[in-house]
Amino acid sequence: MYNDDMIASQREWAEEGLMATRALLPLMTPVGTHAWEPEERQTVGFLLSATARASESALLLCAYGQLWDADILTRSVLEGSLKFSYMLQDPATFPARHSEYAHDLFSIALMKDHRKCLDLLAVIEEPEHPQWRPMRDRLLADDELAELSATYDRVHRRELENRWGFTGLVGELSRSGDPLFRDLGAMAQNYSMASHIHHMDMVGASIPLDRDRRSPERREAIHLAHEGRLVSDILAFLYLRLGVGYRFVGADTAPLAEAQSTIRALNDKFAIAHSTWMDVEYPPADESD
Template identity: 55%
Template structure:
């Protein structure tokens, strides 16, 4: 869930970074990437239907309707050669967006590369690779004090990350439409107060995990 919030917020920020770049970026997001997704979807559905018996049955109609005609497939492939498709998908991926926003020297995205670590860890969990499966296994093997401390600290961190995404979207959105950002100060103060109400869970975890300092 937090990974989706991060990625959605980042794409919103990239789209609304500047009115000067909005049209081009919106075209890429709304149209170009959609066409590429249609082509990829066609390939996957064709593979599925190809291995199913009686794939002309009515029950498979929703899948067959997702198949492109030969003309449509040829047109999309011609308009978006493989190298272009790969470049667009890389550009609009999390790492690509983080890199471009960080290099833009836009003060709103100063230090943005620091978000990459948390997103990468969430990706490990989502994809259940060796790192993603090792993390919960390690926690389950800890004694109760260590396990409870890290679970609480991690829970607060997830809530904090969602609030960071909210503040990012608000900041970019208000700036894009030229709105007075004064209300954002109140939002920031409310979020800070909520975070403070959770107590020093991170410090408590550090004390349990690293008692020697």
């Protein structure tokens, strides 16, 4: 569907984004080498590794033109970046928020997985067969389940999950007045669109095909603008994690100028693609409509 020039461009942009993220990741060293408690180091390391891994996967999908699937992974990167930012927003609140993320939400997830495994085992003919051992091993012991159920009643679970969900995180960080989180609300539209794709509702199922049915000029212009936005978002989320992490550990922020310069250079290229798409999709003649 796309010509050779388009295929080459999409791969080039994705590779530039991938090389940029890999070049900037070492800047996270002051955060990784901070004097964390062992469990804190593990939690922060897990979250930073997961966001970096999902970022690379999204960029690899971009290289092959699978932008809608890359949107889903970029949504995950955003969520991980928001949770990292919320947890490390303030040293005073860090211990409580770390405990909520690493212990409370983890325990709630185990309870949910327990129930889903029970549902699976309830519908198969031989639940005791060795092939279902992995599912049985996910089941909680009766006393453990009872303890968790008593600790995390429905109201408590809902409050925690709402606070750590996308809307709760964006609301809390945006209302803080912190300059680092000033523009987070602008991500809601992209997050919502990725959610449509992820959940495969009518909007998510129809939008990709709508693009495929456009004229080649319109389709190619929006394709490049879309990829540019994805790469730009991934780099922006990385910079957000760097900014939050450096501030939390008290590191010298001078090295972040390198990150800003790298990201700005790529964003200038993507801005041209966006401008081209706007001219194609909304030509000047339409301004009087």
